[in-house]
Amino acid sequence: MQxxxxxxxxxxxxxxxxxxxxxxxxxxxxxxxxxxxxxSLMALNGALVNVEDIDLYL
Numbered sequence: 001m002q003x004x005x006x007x008x009x010x011x012x013x014x015x016x017x018x019x020x021x022x023x024x025x026x027x028x029x030x031x032x033x034x035x036x037x038x039x040s041l042m043a044l045n046g047a048l049v050n051v052e053d054i055d056l057y058l
Contacts, residue, residue, distance in 0.1 A: 035041045042049045
């Protein structure tokens with residue numbers, strides 16, 4: 001994960017060509033249905049966090 005985060009622009013093309021299991025695709029689709037278009041969602045260790053309650057600049 002650290003390599004992906006730090007080198008994302010250089011590996012994005014290879015990531016986009018990776019094949020995913022159907023279970024991963026189903027989970028992604030289910031997650032996309034939970035969030036209306038134009039909204040954001042933040043999860044920390046699997047728990048949903050209200051982004052309006054967080055000040056990232058503290």
